[in-house]
Amino acid sequence: MIGAVLTALALQAWTGLTIPSKSAQSALVSAVAATVQPGDEVAYLPGWEQQWALSIARHLPDHTPRLGRDDLLRPFHRLWLFESADSPGLDFASQPGVKVLEEVVKGGLSVRLYEHQRALEPIAYPQLKKCRLTKERTRCSDASGRIQTTELAFDGRFAWGQKITIKSDVMTLIFQGEPGATLIGGMGWTGHGVRHAKGGASLEWQGSQASGHALASRAGLKPFLVVSNSQGQVQLKITLNNWKDGEFAVSSGWVK
Amino acid sequence: MNAFSAANRRVAGALGLAYMLALLLAQTQTGVTRDEGYYFKAAREYSGWFRVLVQDPKRAFNAKEIDRHWSYNHEHPVLMKVLFAASNGLFHEALGLSSEVTAMRLPGIIMSALGVALTFLLGVGLCGPAVGWLAALFLATSPRYFYHGQMACFDSAVTTMWLAVALAWLYREGHHIRLGVVFGLAIATKHNVLFFPILLLCHWLWIHRERIVGGFRAGRADGADGWVLPSIPWWVFFMGLIGPLVFLLHWPYLWPDPVGRIGWYFGFHLHHEHYPVRYFGQSLWSPPFPRGFPVVMWAVTLSLPLVVAMAGGLVEALRRLGRDLWWGLQPTDARTAFMVLNLLIPVVLIASPSVPIFGGTKHWMNALPFGCVLAAQFCLPVILRLANNRRAFIAPLIALIVLPGALSTLRAHPHGIGAYTELAGGLRGAADLGFQRQFWGGASRPLLEKINKEARQGAVIFCDRTNEDTFLAYQRDGLLRSDLRFTLQMGKAHWWFAFHQPDSDWVLSAIRMRRDSSLVAVEDLEGVPMVSLYKRKGS
Numbered sequence: 001m002i003g004a005v006l007t008a009l010a011l012q013a014w015t016g017l018t019i020p021s022k023s024a025q026s027a028l029v030s031a032v033a034a035t036v037q038p039g040d041e042v043a044y045l046p047g048w049e050q051q052w053a054l055s056i057a058r059h060l061p062d063h064t065p066r067l068g069r070d071d072l073l074r075p076f077h078r079l080w081l082f083e084s085a086d087s088p089g090l091d092f093a094s095q096p097g098v099k100v101l102e103e104v105v106k107g108g109l110s111v112r113l114y115e116h117q118r119a120l121e122p123i124a125y126p127q128l129k130k131c132r133l134t135k136e137r138t139r140c141s142d143a144s145g146r147i148q149t150t151e152l153a154f155d156g157r158f159a160w161g162q163k164i165t166i167k168s169d170v171m172t173l174i175f176q177g178e179p180g181a182t183l184i185g186g187m188g189w190t191g192h193g194v195r196h197a198k199g200g201a202s203l204e205w206q207g208s209q210a211s212g213h214a215l216a217s218r219a220g221l222k223p224f225l226v227v228s229n230s231q232g233q234v235q236l237k238i239t240l241n242n243w244k245d246g247e248f249a250v251s252s253g254w255v256k
Numbered sequence: 257m258n259a260f261s262a263a264n265r266r267v268a269g270a271l272g273l274a275y276m277l278a279l280l281l282a283q284t285q286t287g288v289t290r291d292e293g294y295y296f297k298a299a300r301e302y303s304g305w306f307r308v309l310v311q312d313p314k315r316a317f318n319a320k321e322i323d324r325h326w327s328y329n330h331e332h333p334v335l336m337k338v339l340f341a342a343s344n345g346l347f348h349e350a351l352g353l354s355s356e357v358t359a360m361r362l363p364g365i366i367m368s369a370l371g372v373a374l375t376f377l378l379g380v381g382l383c384g385p386a387v388g389w390l391a392a393l394f395l396a397t398s399p400r401y402f403y404h405g406q407m408a409c410f411d412s413a414v415t416t417m418w419l420a421v422a423l424a425w426l427y428r429e430g431h432h433i434r435l436g437v438v439f440g441l442a443i444a445t446k447h448n449v450l451f452f453p454i455l456l457l458c459h460w461l462w463i464h465r466e467r468i469v470g471g472f473r474a475g476r477a478d479g480a481d482g483w484v485l486p487s488i489p490w491w492v493f494f495m496g497l498i499g500p501l502v503f504l505l506h507w508p509y510l511w512p513d514p515v516g517r518i519g520w521y522f523g524f525h526l527h528h529e530h531y532p533v534r535y536f537g538q539s540l541w542s543p544p545f546p547r548g549f550p551v552v553m554w555a556v557t558l559s560l561p562l563v564v565a566m567a568g569g570l571v572e573a574l575r576r577l578g579r580d581l582w583w584g585l586q587p588t589d590a591r592t593a594f595m596v597l598n599l600l601i602p603v604v605l606i607a608s609p610s611v612p613i614f615g616g617t618k619h620w621m622n623a624l625p626f627g628c629v630l631a632a633q634f635c636l637p638v639i640l641r642l643a644n645n646r647r648a649f650i651a652p653l654i655a656l657i658v659l660p661g662a663l664s665t666l667r668a669h670p671h672g673i674g675a676y677t678e679l680a681g682g683l684r685g686a687a688d689l690g691f692q693r694q695f696w697g698g699a700s701r702p703l704l705e706k707i708n709k710e711a712r713q714g715a716v717i718f719c720d721r722t723n724e725d726t727f728l729a730y731q732r733d734g735l736l737r738s739d740l741r742f743t744l745q746m747g748k749a750h751w752w753f754a755f756h757q758p759d760s761d762w763v764l765s766a767i768r769m770r771r772d773s774s775l776v777a778v779e780d781l782e783g784v785p786m787v788s789l790y791k792r793k794g795s
Contacts, residue, residue: 001565001638001657008560008660008678015682016667019782048687048756050778050785057775084783086684151769153761155539156690191761195541218538 020084020109022051028109029055032080035102036060040078040113041122045069045087047157052082067151067158070221073186074161074253075120082111097255121254124183125149126162126173126236133162144171152249154219155191161251163190166240175234177254183207183234185252186221193247194219201246206235221251257381257426257591264380264388272373275396275405279365280358283406285670287698288357292408293725296360298329299341299408305508306341319512326509330517331524332410334507335444339363340408355733360408368405371416372396374423375625381426382591383633390632390639390654394562395625397661400617403672410446411618417442418622421452422598426591428491436494440502447525448622451605453495455597460486462577462593466584531614532758537690539758544609551603553617554627556680556691559661562631563679569630570599598626615695616673671699671779671786687784694757697721699786702779704730707751708737712795716741718749720763720787750795756785764788 029052036042042060044052047068056065066072066079072090078101083089085108092098092114102113125133128147131140138149145166152159164171175183187203194217204212207226216222226234240246260268288296305325309316316322329337340360348359375395379388395401405412417438424431424438442449461468464486504510510517532541535549546552555563573596579585602623605611613619635657643649660678668675668683674693676686687693700722707717717740719727730736743749746766752773754764767773767790777789 001561001568001635002642004561004564005657005660011560011678011682012660012663015678015684015782018684022783046684046688048785049783050756050775050780050788051783053788054775054778061774086688088688151765153765155537155758156534156756156761157537158761158765191539191758195539220537 018084018086018108020049020051021107024107024109025051025082025084026055026058028104028106028111029059029082031106032102032104032111032113033059036063036080037078038062040080041066041076042080042082043068043072044082045090046084047071049084052084056082067160070152070154070157070186071159071251073159073184073221073223074122074251075116075184075255076114076122076253077116077120079114080111081114082109084109116255119256121177123149123160124175124177124185124252124254126175126250128171128173132176144168147173152251153191154188154221154249155194157220159186159221159249159251161185161249164238164248164250166238166246166248167244169240169242169244171238173236173238173250175228175236175252175254177228177232177234178256179228179230179232180208181228181232181254181256183226183228183252184224184255185250186223187236187250187252188215188221188248189219190247190249191219193249197246198243200241201248202239202241204237204239206237207233215248221249224252258384260377260380264377264385267385267388268373268376268380271376271392271396272369275372276365276369279368279402279405280362282402282669283358283361283365285702286403286406286672287670287701287722288726288729289407289409289696289698290721290723290726291696292357292360292698293723293727293729294329295337295340295408296344296356296729297725298334298337299344299360301325301328302334302338303341303345317511322508322512326507330509331521332446333444333503333521334509335441336363336367336408336410336413336446338506357408357729357733357735361406364408364410364413365406367413367416368401371401371405371412371419371625374416374419375628378419378423378426378625379629379632381423382595382629383636386639386650386654387629387632387636389651390635390657391625391628393654393658394559394565394628394631394661397658397665398558398562398624398628399661399665399668399672399675399677400557401621401624402665403668403675404618404621411615411621414442414446414448415622415624417445418449418452418598419625421449422594422626425456425491426594432491432494433498435491436498437502439495439499440506443499443503444506447521448602448619451601455601456492456495458597458601459590459594460489462597463590465581528612530612531695533614534690534692534758540613541758545611545613547607547609549613550606550617550620554603556676556686556689557617558677559658559664560678561635561657561660562628565631565634565657566599566627569627569632569634570596572634573630595626595630599623599630616692668781670702671781673698674781674784674786683782683784692757693784694721694755694786697723697726697755699755699779700753700789701730701735703753703777703787703789704736706777706789707740710791711737711740711751714739714741715750715795716743716748718743718746718752720753720760721755721757722753750792752790752792754788754790756787 042063043066093100097117104111128140148163201215205226343362344359347354348356372392376388376392379391421442424435428435532539602620606620639653664677680686724742727742752767772793773790776791779787
C-alpha cells in the first residue's frame with residue numbers, strides 16, 4: 001500500500017511536470033514563423049495535441065499541418081516538426097537522404113527542420129483504369145469501386161491520402177511515377193472500413209518486385225516501400241475474401 | 257453490523273454536506289450533457305401534469321392527460337426527473353435563488369453527496385469510523401464519481417440508491433417495510449437496481465449452501481430424506497411486493513397500461529443501442545465487447561492506491577470465503593459474501609460481451625462504494641501499524657492515501673468524464689494509449705464565452721455532440737447569447753464545434769477539409785483536446 005501511494009504521487013508529479021505550456025507552444029511556433037518558407041510543410045507530435053494546431057493556425061495560417069504520425073509516412077521536401085516533451089518521437093534524421101537543417105529546443109518543446117535531399121512528390125495520386133487522380137481531380141470511379149483524395153480517419157488518428165471504396169471483390173490501382181522511383185507511405189483499413197468489414201482482405205504490390213500480404217485487423221496505416229518497375233509503375237491489387245463494399249486507405253508519395 | 261452512534265450520523269451528515277457544496281461549486285464550470293438536455297425538457301413536461309393535478313385533479317388521471325405530459329423520455333423511470341422539476345420549480349422559478357441548470361442538477365448532487373455519507377456509514381457499520389472515513393473519501397475523490405455527481409442524471413443517484421438498498425438490507429431487522437420502500441425508490445431511479453434481487457439470491461444460496469447441498473445427500477444422520485428448501489425470509493415478500501408497488505405508483509405513464517408499458521420498458525433496456533467507445537486506440541461500436549473492459553477501465557480511472565487496495569481487499573475477502581468453502585464451514589459472517597457480491601455483480605454484468613459499455617465507467621459505478629469499503633478494510637491494518645496506535649496520525653495517513661485521487665479529480669475538472677489516473681499515465685498517457693475522453697457534448701461550455709464575444713448577430717452554430725436541448729438550456733441561463741442559432745447542417749454554420757471522440761472523427765475531418773474554416777480555440781486538459789472550435793473565415 002505504501003508503495004502504491006508513493007508510486008501514485010511520483011506519477012502525479014511526473015505527469016504534471018511534462019504538461020506543455022500553451023504559451024510556450026505558441027511562442028515556439030511564432031519564433032520560427034519568420035523562417036518558414038512558402039511550401040514548407042509543418043507537423044506536430046503527439047498528433048492529438050490540438051494546441052500545436054491552434055498555434056500553427058495563428059502563426060502559419062498558410063501551412064496546413066500534417067495530421068500526426070500516420071500522415072508522416074509520406075515523404076516530404078522540408079518539414080518543420082514540432083514536438084512536446086512526451087512526444088512518441090520520430091527520428092527522420094536516421095533515414096537516408098534526410099538532414100536536420102535547424103533545431104530549436106525550449107523548455108521541453110522542440111522544433112526540427114528536416115530536409116529531404118532527393119527529389120520527391122509528397123503525395124502520390126493513383127489511377128483507377130484510365131482515370132488518374134490529380135491535385136484538381138479528387139475522385140475516380142468505375143464498376144470495381146471508387147477512389148477519393150481526402151482526409152482519412154483511423155479511430156482517432158488521421159492522415160491525408162486516398163480513400164478506396166471497393167464495390168466488387170477486387171480493385172487494382174496504378175501509381176505512375178518514374179522508373180526506379182520509390183513509392184513510400186502507408187496502407188490499411190479506415191476506421192469506417194474496419195467497422196463494416198464482413199471478412200478479410202489481402203494486398204498485392206507489384207513494382208520491380210511483387211509482394212503480397214493480408215491486412216491487419218485494426219484501422220490504421222501499415223508502412224510500405226515499393227520500387228517502381230521499368231515503366232515507372234507500381235500496381236496495388238486489393239482482394240476481398242468473398243465479400244463486397246470494403247473501405248481502405250492509402251497515403252503515399254514518390255521519392256526519386 | 258455496528259449500530260450508528262449520534263456522532264457517526266453527524267459525521268456522515270457533515271461529509272455529505274461538504275461534498276454537496278463542492279459539487280455545487282464545481283458544476284458551475286461543468287458543461288451540460290446531451291442527456292441532461294433531454295431530462296431538463298422531460299422535467300418541464302412532467303411539471304405540467306402536476307399543475308393540472310392541482311387545478312383539476314380528475315382530469316390529471318385521464319389517460320390522454322397522462323400521455324400528454326409523461327410520454328417524453330419514457331425509457332427511464334421518473335423519480336429523479338420529478339425531483340429535477342421540483343428543484344427547478346422551487347429554487348429557480350419560485351425563489352430565483354439559482355440558475356435553471358444548477359436547480360435541475362441539485363437533486364443529483366444531493367444524491368451523490370448522500371452516496372458519500374452512506375459509504376461512510378457502511379464502513380462504520382462493518383468496521384468502524386476509520387474504515388468509514390477512508391471509504392467515503394476514496395469514493396469522493398474518484399474523478400468520475402465526482403464528475404457524474406454534478407449531473408442532472410441518474411448514474412450517481414442509482415449508485416446511492418443501490419447502496420441504500422444494501423444498507424436497508426443489512427439493517428433490515430424490524431425494518432422490512434423500510435427495505436421494501438427503499439427498494440421501490442431505487443428501481444424508480446434506474447433499472448440497474450433490478451439486478452439487486454439476483455445478488456440477494458446468490459447470497460442466499462451461498463449462506464444456505466451446506467443445507468441445500470446436504471439435502472441431496474442420502475442417509476442423513478437425522479433420518480430425514482429428500483431435499484428441504486430453507487425457509488424463505490420475510491423480507492423477500494416485503495421487497496417483492498412493496499418495491500414494484502412503489503415503482504408503479506411513482507410513474508403515471510405506466511397507469512393506463514401497466515403490463516404493456518412495463519414490458520416496453522424492459523424490452524427497451526434489453527435491446528439498448530450501442531454507442532462507440534474508444535479503447536486502446538480502437539473504436540468499439542458493437543458487440544462482442546472485451547470482457548476485461550470494466551476492470552481495465554477502473555484500473556485506469558481510479559487512483560492507484562484505490563486500485564491496489566480494492567484488489568487486495570477483494571483477494572482477502574475471497575480468501576476468507578474460500579476457506580469457509582474448503583472446510584465446509586457454515587458461513588460465520590454473511591457480510592463478506594454480501595460485500596463481494598455487491599462489488600462483483602455489476603462488474604460481471606458489464607463484462608458480458610453484449611452489454612452496452614458506453615459512457616465510461618458509469619454503468620457499473622454502483623459497485624464502487626463497496627469496492628471503496630473493501631479497499632478501506634484492506635488499508636486499515638497498514639494505517640494502524642504506521643500510526644503506531646497514535647490517533648493523531650490516522651487522519652494524515654488517510655489524507656495521504658486519498659491524495660492521488662483528489663489530485664486526479666482536480667486535474668480532470670471540469671471534464672471528469674475524460675479523467676484518467678496513474679496507471680494510464682494521466683490524461684496525456686491515456687490519449688497516447690487511445691482512450692476515449694468525451695461522450696455527451698458537455699465540453700463545449702468553456703468555449704461559449706468566446707462565441708458570445710466574437711460571433712456576429714444571429715450567427716449559426718454547429719454544435720456536434722452538444723444537442724439543441726442543451727443549447728437552449730444555455731440560452732435560458734444566459735450562458736449563450738439568445739440571438740445565436742443552432743444547426744445540425746454544417747454548411748449553414750458560421751461556427752463549428754468538433755468533439756474529439758469516435759463518432760465525431762468525421763466531423764473533425766469534414767470541418768478541417770473546408771477551405772473556409774479556421775481553428776480558433778481548443779478546450780483541453782493538460783493539452784489533451786476535448787473539443788475544438790472552428791470559425792468560418794470572414795464571418
